[in-house]
């Protein structure tokens with residue numbers, strides 16, 4: 090089934106305690122789209138500026154991503170983000186963010202994409218998320234991501250987004266900021282009252298928890314030995330999860346659990362290298378092999 094994503098595509102500079110990668114391809118939508126493309130073809134709606142390096146477009150074409158909705162806007166500048174990780178690699182500071190073209194009008198959605206059934210609103214300004222959501226009133230599943238910046242600066246708009254989506258994916262510090270509750274199950278239930286049917290709260294190396302009205306399901310992270318750049322872990326988790334759901338069309342709780350496991354596995358690969366470097370060498374067989382290992386690891390009786 091068809092899957093569409095909107096969010097940021099931009100130029101990232103990332104520093105970890107041991108290495109750095111300056112001016113590389115990044116952005117919430119491209120991490121999501123590359124991850125989901127291992128499961129199903131992905132429609133990308135995004136805008137970059139005139140200064141977007143040509144090499145980025147060559148990278149986009151290496152994945153099963155439909156680029157008809159990717160606009161390169163003349164006279165505009167590409168979104169830029171610079172982040173620096175702390176010693177433990179769980180926390181990071183944003184050194185600089187330049188929204189640039191993300192503050193301008195949204196790129197148009199190709200007419201032939203109007204029947205898309207699965208919609209992911211990757212992290213970007215909630216106004217852009219709302220605009221895309223409204224163009225898919227009959228979508229089967231609409232899931233969004235957000236971040237602390239929007240919780241602080243665009244609370245009312247974000248509440249409107251929450252009121253018209255089926256699922257929310259966010260990390261534990263964001264769920265605490267949104268609800269005032271540190272306990273992820275309680276925070277998850279409070280978020281359900283804001284609109285979504287389910288919420289997935291990610292806890293970095295401590296895994297994730299899905300909360301809906303009947304369940305609280307917890308999965309650990311894949312025990313990764315190689316963590317070189319956590320950037321995009323959340324987006325690639327969401328890509329693996331939504332990619333599996335869209336590929337199967339099954340939204341049962343069992344399918345959700347499996348989708349979370351696929352998301353966990355894809356994210357564990359993404360963090361092995363900077364930017365999309367690991368995604369470029371990844372294939373479905375490697376994903377399935379690690380998925381098998383993850384399932385065996387979780388078998389208790």
Ligand code: AMP
Nearest residue numbers: 097115116117170213320321322323324
């Ligand atoms: P994650 O590590 O999953 O939080 O995603 C990191 C990606 O999000 C980076 O590639 C950034 O370019 C992108 N990003 C950071 N801040 C923003 C923002 N304010 N709006 C949209 N995308 C952002």
